Amino acid sequence: xxxxxxxxxxxxxxxxxAPAAAVRHLPGDLAIWVFIFxxxxxxxxxxxxxxxxxxxxxxxxxxxxxxxxxxxxxxxTVLLLTSSFLVVRAVQFAQAGESRRAAPWLAGAxxxxxxxxxxxxxxxxxxxxxxxxxxxxxxxxxxxxxxxxHFMHVILGMVILVAMWNGAxxxxxxxxxxxxxxxxxxxxxxxxxxxxxxxxxIYVMR
Amino acid sequence: xxxxxxxxxxxxxxxxxGLFVGQIIFGLAMGLQYVVGDFLFPEIPFNVxxxxxxxxxxxWLLFGFMGAAYFLIPEETETELYSPKLALLMFWVFLIAxxxxxxxxxxxxxxxxxxxxxxxxxxxxxxxxLEQPLLTKIGIxxxxxxxxxxxxxxxxxGRKTVISIVLLLGLWGLAVxxxxxxxxxxxxxxxxxxxxxxxxxxxxGVWELIMAAMLAFVLIKVTGVDREVIEKWxxxxxxxxxVTGLIGTGHHYFWIGTPQYxxxxxxIFSALEPIPFFAMTVFAFNMVNRRRREHPNKAxxxxxxxxGVMAFLGAGVWGFLHTLAPVNFYTxxxxxxxxxxxxxxxxxxVLVVLTIISYAMPLLRGRAANSERxxxxxxxxxxxxxxxxxxxxxxxxxxxxxxxxLQRVSDTPMPFMQVQDQIALxxxxxxxxxxxxxxxxxxxxxxxxxxxxSKPLITA
Ligand code: HEM
Ligand code: HEM
Ligand SMILES: [Fe+2]
Numbered sequence: 001x002x003x004x005x006x007x008x009x010x011x012x013x014x015x016x017x018a019p020a021a022a023v024r025h026l027p028g029d030l031a032i033w034v035f036i037f038x039x040x041x042x043x044x045x046x047x048x049x050x051x052x053x054x055x056x057x058x059x060x061x062x063x064x065x066x067x068x069x070x071x072x073x074x075x076x077t078v079l080l081l082t083s084s085f086l087v088v089r090a091v092q093f094a095q096a097g098e099s100r101r102a103a104p105w106l107a108g109a110x111x112x113x114x115x116x117x118x119x120x121x122x123x124x125x126x127x128x129x130x131x132x133x134x135x136x137x138x139x140x141x142x143x144x145x146x147x148x149x150h151f152m153h154v155i156l157g158m159v160i161l162v163a164m165w166n167g168a169x170x171x172x173x174x175x176x177x178x179x180x181x182x183x184x185x186x187x188x189x190x191x192x193x194x195x196x197x198x199x200x201x202i203y204v205m206r
Numbered sequence: 207x208x209x210x211x212x213x214x215x216x217x218x219x220x221x222x223x224g225l226f227v228g229q230i231i232f233g234l235a236m237g238l239q240y241v242v243g244d245f246l247f248p249e250i251p252f253n254v255x256x257x258x259x260x261x262x263x264x265x266w267l268l269f270g271f272m273g274a275a276y277f278l279i280p281e282e283t284e285t286e287l288y289s290p291k292l293a294l295l296m297f298w299v300f301l302i303a304x305x306x307x308x309x310x311x312x313x314x315x316x317x318x319x320x321x322x323x324x325x326x327x328x329x330x331x332x333x334x335x336l337e338q339p340l341l342t343k344i345g346i347x348x349x350x351x352x353x354x355x356x357x358x359x360x361x362x363x364g365r366k367t368v369i370s371i372v373l374l375l376g377l378w379g380l381a382v383x384x385x386x387x388x389x390x391x392x393x394x395x396x397x398x399x400x401x402x403x404x405x406x407x408x409x410x411g412v413w414e415l416i417m418a419a420m421l422a423f424v425l426i427k428v429t430g431v432d433r434e435v436i437e438k439w440x441x442x443x444x445x446x447x448x449v450t451g452l453i454g455t456g457h458h459y460f461w462i463g464t465p466q467y468x469x470x471x472x473x474i475f476s477a478l479e480p481i482p483f484f485a486m487t488v489f490a491f492n493m494v495n496r497r498r499r500e501h502p503n504k505a506x507x508x509x510x511x512x513x514g515v516m517a518f519l520g521a522g523v524w525g526f527l528h529t530l531a532p533v534n535f536y537t538x539x540x541x542x543x544x545x546x547x548x549x550x551x552x553x554x555x556v557l558v559v560l561t562i563i564s565y566a567m568p569l570l571r572g573r574a575a576n577s578e579r580x581x582x583x584x585x586x587x588x589x590x591x592x593x594x595x596x597x598x599x600x601x602x603x604x605x606x607x608x609x610x611x612l613q614r615v616s617d618t619p620m621p622f623m624q625v626q627d628q629i630a631l632x633x634x635x636x637x638x639x640x641x642x643x644x645x646x647x648x649x650x651x652x653x654x655x656x657x658x659x660s661k662p663l664i665t666a
Contacts, residue, residue, distance in 0.1 A: 034442045038449060038481065045474055053470075134467045141467045 028183035036190045039153070043194050046149070047201060050142045057138065062206050064139040067130075072123045073203040076116050077195065080154075083112035084192040087185050090164070094173035094181050102181070103168040106161055109188070113158040120151055143202055150194055157191045160184045207569045207663075209280040211287035216570045217297050218273030219563050223651070225266035225304070226556075230640075230647055232259040237637040241630055250312065257311050257337050263551065264335065265304045270559030271380075271416055272300075272353055275373060277566045278423050279357050283364025288356050296352050303345040307338055329390055333397070335405055336387045343387055350381040368437040369426075372444055373419035379412030395463035402458045409550070410454060410479060410521075414447040417558045418486060421513060424565045425490065428507050429497035439489045446482035454479050457529045461538060469531040476529045480522030483554075490514030502575035502661040503568060505584040509561035512592055516553025524549050524599065536614050541629075542606030549599040552591075560588075560650075567654070569663070577658025584653040590646025597639040605632035 026033065054061045090105035132140045164184040167173060173181045207213065236255045238245045246255070280287050287293060310319045316331075323339035325331050330340055338346070354377060361370060386403045422436050456472025490511055501507065524546040528537040537543070564584065568576050575581070613625045620628075 031438050031441050035445055038442075038446050038478075041481070042449065042475070042478060045477060049470065049474055135465050141470060145467070145471065 027178070028186040029179055032183045032186050036186060039190060040194070043146075043149075043197075046142075046146055047197065050146070050201065053138055053142065060137065061139045064137060064143075065203070065206060068143065068203050069123050069126070070203050072119050073199050076119050077199050079112045079115045079119070080192045080195050083109040083116075084189055086112065087161075087188050090168065091178075091181055091185050094168065094178060095175055097174045099168050099171045099173040102173065103165055106165040106168055110158055110161045110165065113154055113161065116154055117151070117158075120147070120154075146198055146202060150191070150198055153191045153194065157188050160187055207572075209286050211290040211293075212277050212280050212566075213570060214287065214290050214293040214297070215273040215277035215566060217294070218269050218276065219567060219570075221297070221301055222266045222269040222273060222559060222563070225262050225269065227647065227651070228308075229259055229262035229266060230644055232256075232262065234637070234640050234644060237633070237640045240633045241637065254311055254316070257316075258308055260335055261311075261337060262308065267555050267559060269300070270555075270563070271377070271420075274416075274420050274559065274562045274566075275353070275357050275377060277562070277570075278373065278420070279360050279370055280364075282367045282370040282423070283360055285360060285364035288359035288363070292352055292356050296349050296356075299345065300349045303342055303349075307342045310339065311337075328388065330388055333390070333401055336401065346384065347381070350384065354378060354381060367433070368440055369419050369422050372415050372422075372440055375444075376412045376415030376417075376419065379415065380408060383407045383412060398462045399459070399464060402455055406455045406458055407452070409555070410451040410476075411448065413555065414451065414482060415444050417513075417517070417554055418443045418447070420558050420562050421486065421490065421510060424506060424510050424561055425493040427565060428501040428503060428510070429493045430499045430501075431493050431496050435496075436493065439485070439492075443482050443485050443489065446485060447479075450475050450478040450481060457531075457534065460531050460534055473530045477526065479529070480518070480526050483518045483522040487514035487518045503565060503581070505576070505581045505588070506561060506565040508585055508588055509557060509564045512588060513553070513557040513561050516549065516557055516592060516595075518553070519596075520546065520549030520551070520553035520599070524603075536610050537606065540606045540609050540614075541602045541632075542610065545599045545602035545606055548602065549595060552595045557592075568660070572663055574661040574663045576653075577656065577660045579658040580653050580656035580660075583649060583656050587646050587650035587653055590649055591643055592646075594639045594642035594646060598636050598643065601632045601636040601639060605629045605636075608632070 086105045086109040090102035090109070093099070093102040093105065127144075132144070134141050134144055161184065164181055167180055232255045235246060235250065236252060236259060239247075239252045239255065276287060276293055310323075314322070316337075319339055320326075320331050323341045325340055328340055330343060331337055336343075354374075357374060357377065361374060383404050386400045389400050391397050391400070418440055422440050425431065426433060426436055452475075453471055454476035456468040457476035459468035459472055491514060494507060494511060528534050528542055528546065568574065576584070608629050609625055612620045612628060613622060
């Protein structure tokens with residue numbers, strides 16, 4: 001009786017519910033990984049576009065690159081690397097069932113993030129005073145857009161760190177409840193990773 | 207139907223379908239005017255027909271969204287609607303205001319309509335898609351606020367699910383961005399800049415949330431897949447939509463007098479806009495593949511899968527086609543834009559509204575699913591409309607490529623009207639595809655009246 005309806009419908013077989021078999025452990029929530037993937041894609045496309053734009057105008061890009069403040073960039077690299085290390089320590093404490101001892105490490109990571117923000121703000125203030133704007137050149141457009149887009153990610157990451165710190169202080173994490181802290185940690189490492197590509201690409205590589 | 211107040215959705219759906227018919231009639235009239243220039247002149251000039259065609263489209267989709275919300279929210283929140291009376295009152299207000307506006311377009315010259323309705327107090331008219339007189343715009347805001355009040359109050363007293371929160375977020379966003387239609391600065395660059403905050407941030411922002419929520423609701427119902435799985439997908443889809451779609455507005459800021467960095471921002475972010483649409487396609491097929499039951503309403507499943515595929519084609523593929531600044535430099539405002547506009551609107555929003563109507567209508571009429579014969583008829587309507595829309599899109603794309611070539615790329619560019627003569631054949635073919643579309647639409651209407659043994663409603 002269903003034949004006619006079936007010819008008009010793509011036929012898809014009914015599946016039995018998937019067995020809850022051994023699944024490989026993915027740290028944190030699957031959703032954060034899809035999100036991280038999407039974020040990396042946006043940054044990735046941005047980086048590739050930068051490379052194209054640069055190859056069309058190497059001299060200008062080099063000259064303006066030289067004017068960037070590599071010292072503050074390097075300081076920020078150290079800050080983010082340190083903070084990532086601190087987050088790793090915090091996750092290890094949570095894994096060991098010592099959620100409360102994870103909290104100070106997360107606070108330390110937050111402080112490093114704060115340091116990054118302050119350094120970046122000084123850098124921006126100086127550049128803007130020197131007449132750098134989104135419209136002053138293609139290189140400046142990329143420099144400001146990319147670093148600012150990343151800057152916003154640092155701020156979001158710091159908000160997440162506060163939530164993790166709060167959870168750790170309340171003893172929420174432990175070997176059987178790692179989802180929250182791993183999810184946040186994955187995000188923070190992503191923020192770090194993007195900077196590790198961004199810094200050499202925009203500030204150093206010629 | 208689990209809650210009696212869900213029945214207020216019925217008049218909304220009926221009005222939506224009625225206005226859909228009107229939209230297509232004017233589409234056909236314009237399709238003919240494209241090749242027989244003085245058809246219906248001076249009674250219904252092209253610009254008036256165009257206004258009626260596009261405004262009816264928006265209004266019937268809004269009817270569809272509201273009907274969907276009135277149907278879906280009580281079921282999701284597990285409580286009766288806060289005020290069914292208010293919902294019915296707003297139905298009549300919206301219908302009468304909408305009808306009066308369309309009659310205004312058709313019966314009096316646009317400038318007279320503007321004078322009659324207070325455009326000299328606050329000038330908001332005369333911009334594509336936002337042509338409505340000031341009074342109508344105010345009416346839309348009142349209806350929207352009453353509607354949101356009703357839905358939000360229902361939410362507050364009931365269960366809060368991810369689907370209903372996402373839907374509500376989208377609907378509030380729809381109302382908030384519409385407010386920019388009242389802002390009409392004298393500076394043409396600024397005018398266009400904020401005009402897109404309504405048009406683009408609707409279809410490539412908040413409407414995507416509405417669409418994802420509606421699709422998720424129907425998929426839960428017809429597949430029986432766990433809510434948790436569907437909710438994860440929803441989170442991912444809406445984040446992707448917002449991350450790419452907000453700054454993606456820049457793909458309309460290439461050549462309107464905005465700073466040059468928009469060419470980079472718009473190209474980069476909008477190039478990623480197809481991703482959430484692709485995620486929706488995968489989502490729809492994935493859910494249907496994992497389904498735990500065979501729902502008797504096969505037609506609704508077909509519409510849902512069709513939404514996934516056609517939205518990705520129309521918005522994702524045809525959108526990407528012209529979204530990079532170096533390409534858009536040549537294609538801006540050509541028939542390629544019209545091709546994309548048709549398939550994207552049809553694939554995403556027309557189909558998602560027809561999906562929920564297909565799922566809800568039998569329930570509103572007291573049965574789990576329509577009879578076999580009626581469903582077969584409905585599926586024919588799906589294929590006729592969808593395939594003819596694919597052809598409309600292909601013909602317009604062909605016309606667009608030729609147009610761009612002859613008029614803009616060639617070393618010896620031809621003037622606009624001369625090019626139009628060259629591509630008239632494609633306009634004829636678009637018209638014939640439109641005729642098939644109308645046959646599909648009539649088939650769709652007929653499906654509601656096909657009798658037969660229907661699946662009884664099992665009330666648990
Ligand atoms: C369901 C979602 C969508 C709908 C309903 C839609 C609809 C439309 C419509 C009606 C227009 C014409 C506006 C006008 O009158 O000027 C338009 C323009 C445009 N759309 Fe979309 N669109 C959608 C998604 C997308 C996506 C995802 C992309 C990019 C990947 C995109 C790229 C564009 C571009 C670049 C234009 C400007 C064309 C020009 O310069 O003439 N659209 N869209
Ligand atoms: C559900 C089906 C339809 C949808 C969603 C739809 C949507 C739209 C939209 C969004 C526009 C504005 C396009 C833009 O600004 O670029 C438009 C314009 C138009 N539509 Fe449709 N339409 C539909 C069916 C039809 C049909 C069947 C025909 C006729 C064969 C038609 C003929 C036209 C014409 C001639 C225009 C004016 C294009 C121009 O200004 O050059 N439409 N439609
Ligand atoms: Fe857009």
